[in-house]
Amino acid sequence: MSAWLRYLARRGAYAIALLLSAVWCVAAMESLTRPLYDIGKPKVGDVLVSIFAKLPVAAETVLVLALMLVCLKLMVGLLLLASVFTAVYEKYVFGGTDDAMLDVSLMVAALATIASTPTAIAYGGTFLVEVIGELMLCVIASALAIYGRGYVSRNERPSPVRPYEAGVIQTTSA
Secondary structure (H helix, E strand, O other): OHHHHHHHHHHHHHHHHHHHHHHHHHHHHHHHHOHHHHHOOHHHHHHHHHHHOOOOOOHHHHHHHHHHHHHHHHHHHHHHHHHHHHHHHHHHHOOOOOOOOHHHHHHHHHHHHHHHHHHHHHHHHHHHHOOOOHHHHHHHHHHHHHHHHHHOHHHHOOOOOOOOOOOOOOOOOO
């Protein structure tokens, strides 16, 4: 039963990574059609405008920074998607994977979500619930991946133990 639960845990972790990838990519595509859309949101825009007002930047730079935020959203989503495809490729070509790319992409997604937390804390409501939900999904996926592989890092894997073979005794002479 434990092997079956480990199998399901890893698949669940990758399913959550696919879900997070879809969320990040859809948000990026939505913002790509209107790069200043995030600035136009009533709660998000106020924080972004106050940050841009304190920076000594020209008005044209605000559009570039808005496009940069869109590209960052897309990069996080594509990194999550690449971690799933890499795991599938490693599984079928090499016979197994250590989920290292999944761990890195979940950490990047969590850090990107934490970067949007000040706005969520300032205004609360559904925006705060969305941020907490994304963070919970990152933590759950990471925990499922760790449980699925049975160790945190490759060095923690138990080393194989050779059973005692009766009658075979080797001595070294000095």
